[in-house]
Amino acid sequence: MNYIVSTLVFGAIVWWFALGPGRKAGESLSPFTRKVAGLGAGVVGIALGMKGRWDFAIVLVSLSAWLLGFRLPKMFDPIGNARKSQIRTLALLVTIDLGSNEIEAQVLAGRFAGKRLDQIADRDLVMLAQDLAKLDPSGLALILNDLDRRSPGWREHVQVDPQAGARDPRAASAEMREDEAYQILGLEPGASEESIRAAHRALIARLHPDRGGSTALAALVNRAKDVALAARR
Template sequence: MQFFLLGLAALVLALFAISGFTRANPAAMARQMRLAGGALALGASAIFLVRGMAGPAALLGMLGSWLLGWSGRAPAGWGGSSPKSSGQTSTVTTEHLAMELDHDSGAMSGRVLKGMFAGRNLDSLKPAEVALLWHDCRFVDPQSAQLLEAYLDRIHPSWREDVSRGEREMRDHDGRMQPDEAYEILGLSPGASDEEIRRAHRDLMLKLHPDRGGSTYLAAQVNEAKDVLLNQR
């Protein structure tokens, strides 16, 4: 019940802020927009928390608190009770990630805990590599996937379109992988023999298999590439 009331209060705050837009001066409007964003973030955080999605709830709660300029205690369950000061950060940990939010700038950073990029900082990865990590997390670790979505939205806002375009380019209109793309994935030239296809598949799977810290998504692509090339014979 307390989370429902928190979400309701957030919506009311947002409506009050929006109602004053038309008569506010620029400075007041900017402040109201910040308050509305903070209220909505807290409302969404409450909804995620009720649904058991602690990672996104924590991140949205941090963002909402920062936008509202709260300097008191952190929301229950999100850790921390000391007054907010310049340079303060908050962290949230999931199966694949340890994420950090800077209260002053709203910037997000993090470290990969599991998978083929384990031990690396997110800011050392290219957007395409972060998207690959998102592919691996979106079914097995939804909390990490949602944090990665928020991170990618900040550093590369067009990432969803880029991912969709790349997937369309590698498949025909029926959604099947093209042979040319299959050869490229396996690192082979068109006309490679069945034995060369199987050997390339085996070598790549030794590097990419999830049980060896590889990528679930890439391993699936390698398997599909082998099937496409062998079945066309």
């Protein structure tokens, strides 16, 4: 019984700091906090497994793996069944997987149409940026951080409009459709206000620049939340 109580208390503490309502919207766990919580959950999980408490051990080890950034089979992933958020511009389709924390971009037009961003060689990123600067400045704004990380000197060869992301019509105007807003939030139309706010918090937390996000992506998510909430009033 003591093991059960201790495990529940420890799990509640980890959940509170990692996913719980005590977190502010947009707040992202620091790498140090994730590592400490992940290692702690792993140690307790292994100890419980050695005692034969596999039920609690599996939960804690799965939580540990998630906090430490490992990919899990869906049956063990605490949020592996979460929906995917999709943001479409003229030349890009950006997908945010809430289960794996991954942000993926697929090119829809230009020389690299049909390829994912991670399939394009670093040496070709300048050409991709040139295509997007002409075809889809708003789409370019969504992947600036990826370009900066993989090809630091790309800006020397591409003229970037600093206002491109801010002028994205779906981020800055009232013309974002309700169905687009729900698609960005990864929700079905008619979702509850609580679900809308929870999806918004989860997305914003995953859009920190260190995790592949950007201010342009965050602006779209914020706008989607406003549109979805307004549709319920």
